[in-house]
Amino acid sequence: MDEDIDSINVVPLVDVMLVLLTIVLTTATFVVTGRIPVDLAQAAQAAPAQPAPVVLTLTSHKVLYLNDERVDDLAPALARFERAQPVTVRADGALALTDFVDVVDRVKALGFEKVALEVRRT
Secondary structure, eight states: OOOOOOOOOOHHHHHHHHHHHHHHHHHHHHHHHOSOOOOBOEESSOOOOOOOSEEEEEOTTOOEEETTEEESOHHHHHTTSOTTSOEEEEEBTTSOHHHHHHHHHHHHHTTOOOEEEOOEEO
16 A cells, blocks of 8 residues: 555546547537538439528428528518529428428519529439
8 A cells, every 4th residue: 555656547538638629529510510400311413512692491390490590480581682592492301392392482482583402412
């Protein structure tokens, strides 16, 4: 019991630091993208993503977001945008096609003609 400690075990310290680094890097990627996480549907042929000023996101829980802000009523939310602006719809791949078609129909009924679907290339 009277033995002197000649060294310090740094393995637990390194483990804790690696966990903290992982947490910081994971949260930093969400902050940088600034988007709502949606698992996009995949397509063999997909055009490169074009920047669009109006982005509608439909999550797997059928919650609608306009430019990363939750929207309950689509008509008043889109009223502030020009009808000539393109609208990009990001729909979760787990949704039924009818959910996506419903959103596109509502957007077109409001006078927007340029409506596109954002997908992830496989």
